[in-house]
Amino acid sequence: MSYIPHTPSEIEELLSTIGLKSIEDLFSDIPEEIKTKAKENFKIQASNSEIELLEEIKTIAKKNVGKDYISFLGGGAYNHYIPPFVKMVSQFPTFYTSYTPYQPEISQGVLQAIFEYQSLICDLTGMDVANASLYEAGSGIAESALMCIRINNRKEVIISEGLNPEYILTLKTYLKAQDIKVIELPLNKNGETNIELLEKMISNNTSCVILQNPNFFGIIETKLKEMSEIIHKNNALFILSIYPISLGILRPPSEYDVDIVVGEGQSLGIPLAYGGPYLGILATKKDFIRQMPGRIVGETIDLEGKRGFVNTLQTREQHIRRAKATSNICTNEALSAIMAGVYLSLLGKKGLKRVAEICFSRAHFLKDKIEKELNLELSYPNAYFFNEFVVKLPEDSTVILKKLEERKILGGIPLSKFYPDRNKEILIAITEKNSIGEIEYYLKALKEVTKEN
Amino acid sequence: MYPEDRKYSKEHEWIKIEGNIGIIGITHYAQEELGDIVHIDLPELGKEVKQKEVLAVIESVKSASDVYSPVSGKVIEVNEKLREKPELINEDPHNEGWIVKLELSNPEEYNSLLSAAEYKNYIGS
Structure with a gap:
């Protein structure tokens, strides 16, 4: 893929094809008032030299005193x-410069690395399948809720108040325009999700129940098995948000019959950064694979019988299925997933x-x-x-x-x-x-x- | 290739009438265009569909495509065999590979569909 900018004559040709005179015409929907304000407030200064630019960036970096x-x-x-080896592998140019594989057949190395990541996440969670990753836990939780709604066609989601408040905000943002009711399930005085209230709130309208373990207040939920039974008795689905490092000593989610495991994967060798990139983990049971959002890498054999990797189930994604795609996710956090994969295999x-x-x-x-x-x-x-x-x-x-x-x-x-x-x-x-x-x-x-x- | 005991839609479905029941599948031409079929999302029993609404989704190795209902009606049976063997649609699209049985709510719609000869002409075979 080349990234050569358009020449003026090409731009003119593009504009005339769609019947416009100038690039400005593309923004005619934006009110004049806003455009004027933008022009006043966002003045781009003349370009810096490379030396000046480096100095400026260094000065900004110095403000970072964490x-x-x-x-x-x-x-x-x-x-x-984060072991230095994680950084070393992730900085291999072949990993570092490539985005999610859109031309998978020629990206065997990246695909294999993602396949290893998926396998490690399955090992860690005990689930059947993991996708190639999502952006971060918040969108992962939103995607998993939408996944449940696709599976059982119910329009109500129960969330534990032990769920990270930022994830709750993301979830509500995703569900707001979709006529889906979000009900918050309080904690008991011990800081655990209130199981008695769950039993009262859940009904045959409930699509899924979302819990987090350890929850936002650090507490280990001790009634996951019992809550799982209540959820499944109502034919609803059980989503659990995890902190992957804690699975070093806690039981894997599969032992609680969790339907979808989500979580923030940052703790697996990914540096802290304001704004990311982080890593959204999503794993599920084999039955739900066709409703799973995002990319999935599969292992196969080629015509010569050699082991190879493919982007599988792509037909559900929006570059093929357009508005009817399973989800609007059509990418993954490839580099973050590779870092997590290296971290897990190293430890x-x-x-x-x-x-x-x-x-x-x-x-x-x-x-x-x-x-x-x-x-x-x-x-x-x-x-x-x-x-x-x-x-x-x-x-x-x-x-x-x-x-x-x-x-x-x-x-x-x-x-x-x-x-x-x-x-x-x-x-x-x-x-x-x-x-x-x-x-x-x-x-x-x-x-x-x-x-x- | 295209049996005359049924009618065809321009969206490449066939429908065969038995009493008030319509048996629906996709045509030989459609399955050939789709390639190897790997999965089908079947509708729930009791689902009501209008003519040209989505009835099922067929996933092949190269695409995922909607199956449109050639007539309006209620789903009374789905071909359960397809869940395990979706390739039946490739192997025998007009018989074993049927997809859904509908109880027709507007039988007149059937008359608006193409005959075997018209369909063959439509696909240019």
Whole structure:
């Protein structure tokens, strides 16, 4: 594929074919007023030299001071260690420069890498099939809800309030225009999804129930099996959002008879970045493969009997099926998926378990100290959690977090960001990158800033 | 090739009438154009369709295509064999590869369809 820009004569030819005089005519739908404002506000300056440009970019990059801080932030994106090999493989030009394979037959390497990623996700989740990936967890959840609606033709979706609030926003945005009802299922006082309420709310109008484990507050849902039974008794489908690292020590979703597994794959070797690219994991049962959105890479043999890879079930995608496509997703996060694939194969089962164990034990170490030595209260003291938990602070969380920031600590996510009335609670996450030394420094700082009151 | 005991649509479906029931499939020409058929989405029993509405979706190795209902009616039976062996449509499109049985709600629509000779002429064979 060549990316040569159009010449002026080509542009003229294109315009005359569709009966227009100028490029400006293409934007005639936009009100004059907006166009005038845009012209005033968006002035593109004359071009910089390469030297000037590099300097400018370096100056902007210097504003990024995250590396100077010790981070205890989580809430869906986690600061896990990324082995240099992951970066090395992902920077192979053949992977780095190619987009999702639109000409699959000549992209065997990329296809094979994606096929390996799919297989690893199936291993991790216990599901039959995984797609070649979606953008991130939020759109993955929205796509999986739409998938359920296609499967059982019901128009109501129940979501646990334990679902990441950002995913809920994405889901609601997707479903808003489609006349689909979204019902929120509250948590019980232990921070787990309220199973009694689920039983009352679910009906034969319910297309699917979406849960998250561990949920947004870090809590491990202990009634997944029972909730799965309730969901299936009502012939609804069970969607579970996962945190892949936690599957190093938690049961795979297939053991709860989950119908669609979704999740944020960033923790699998993909760097933290504001705006991504992240990775939407989606895996399901074989029965639902034809309703699965996005691309799927399959293994096959060619005419000479040699192993090869193909984009399979493409006929459902919009470049072939247009408006009748299964979903509007016609691409994937190929490079992110490859990074996740490399990360998982590098760590293996034992490595992933080890990472999960370290996260788990260090988080519990911190939690115990916060409760016993700092006498701070947990919001859900009796819940099981993985590597993240909610602490109640003695005063407004933003004030305390600011003071921690002065000590070069990003102490947690203020829950008030998503739940305005929860202004004293913060969500603290631990990964294997938080050494015991860091945790002790955090405890010391937290003690100082909470005692100051 | 095209039996005269039934009628044909310009969208390449055939329909054979038995009492108030219409048996529907796609034509030999259609299956040949589609290539190897790998999957079919069959409608639910009891589904009401109008003439020219989508009745089923056939997926072949190179495309996914809608099957339009040549007449209006209610789905009373689907060819369950196609779920496991969609290739029956390739092998025997006019008999074993039938897709749906409809209870006709407007039998007059049948008269507007093409005869075997007209259909053959239409596809230029």
